[in-house]
Amino acid sequence: MAISSIFVVSDSTDVLTELCAGARSLANRVTAVVFSDEAGANALAGCGADSLFFCPTADAAPEDYASAIADEVKKESSAIVIVYNSIRGRQIAGKIGVYLDTAVLSSINEAEAADDKLFFRRVVYGGTAQRKEYFTKPYGVVTVGSGIFECNATGQTAASISPLTAAPQAGVKLVSRNEKTEGTVNLVAAKRIVDVGRGLAAEEDLAMCRSLAEALGGEVGCSRPVAENNKWMPKSSYLGITGVQVKPELLIALGVSGQVQHIGGINKSKVIVAINKDKAAPIFKNADFGLVGDMYKIVPALIEKL
């Protein structure tokens, strides 16, 4: 069971093959849209799409191609547009949606073809429920992050590679672009994660959490207040439904209370260990192993023995 056409739009080349593989399992024809010059597009010919459009970004922002992409989609009588769920991607998705007179279903975590339609699942109410929906209009737009589709390279090579034309957004002028100084970690790919919550008393105590992560060969993530209220860690490292959703083999939660929103970001972990002073913390209901105690006593002892 499959629909006739899916467009894959990604401002990251890293996930292109994965998204095309996912699209291939749901549709008979896959068209990819990438943001690069012709040489860059030629290098991506094997991404798994039947045809490829490229959008040069030397003089235009990726967002400026939304109407040109929508025009290509409209050549199909019906289609779904899958957009990579980056910040830019979300803006592109919203614009394409308006040009196609349709909504955007964001951050879907499942797609399934049945009855000539695609059904999507996404998390709503901060992780309290999963909603299953389909588009009642000829076109639909969804955003999807990495790790949702299996990355099976299809071996398909694009039969055509052609450029699109930008329509720069009136009234927006780029003044400057600066690399972000704060580091980014790839928590989605991490096999082991130390998850730091509000039980951490001071910013300098993060060193202890980092040592534990190092001893385990993993990365450090945190709960939303640690990143947003305390600003002790970059926003890109908070785990939760509105943050990063991870699925490591092992997650050790330190001083994490375990709100619904946070659990939604970590519940795909294979094994969850919780350390918290509060016996009643909801995190223990979501843990395979828990210690009710002081992380400041437990963690140093643990690091020593690992």
Place this chain on the structure above:
Amino acid sequence: MKIVTCCKVVPNEEEIKVLPSRELSMEGASYKISQYDLNALESGKQLAAATAGTMTALSIGQTAVLESSKIRKDILSRGADDLSLVIDDGHAFSDSLETAKTIAEALKAIGDYDVVLCGMGSNDLYSQEVGVQVGTLLGLPTLNNVTAITASGDSVLTVERTLENEVETLEVTLPAVLSVSSEINVPAVPSMREIMKAGKKPVNELSITADITPSTEMTEQLAPEQQERRQEIIEGDNEEAVAALISFLKKEGF
């Protein structure tokens, strides 16, 4: 500058009940201003103060959600001069375009504005798309994930937009629609005086006549199946407790 800030009223997700059938029950759940819209209201308040301007708060939803005078007062205690409401029981507002079209119509009814602010996403559906779709529907400049806003004259804003690996600085000609990131500020807690004043501020109900059809249909909404966790919990932080944790990790192959 005349600012319109969109804010959504949502059920408090910690109070939503999960029935044995895994369906949700909103019964008894209180309503609140969607958390990220507090950042938008705070940005609007700051921008209005910096430009000797005004802020109108705009909310759309069903009667059950918007009739509460407590919620109305809460919105108005956060810097808005007045509140415009679209109360519509004929729509579920469950998809981004349906919501965006209604807001766009409401903005046409309001008529005169320089800046429309939205939060990064709502607590309930978290599409993170409504602001972008409103701006695109109205043919106005629009940006998401804005992390700083400063007025550069009467009709231009300088904004900072933070992406995954870079920060863009952009000049935006007004009118424009901006979605602000939760990083942009820490919303102030309303003072007693602001709360007292809120009850006296005007509330206007707008009527929208546009024909707006949803783009999606929901076939199922269920709580996730409880992941089975072993819940082997030990009380203690002494050597013995740490040894138990080590042996658990070894047993699991770590």
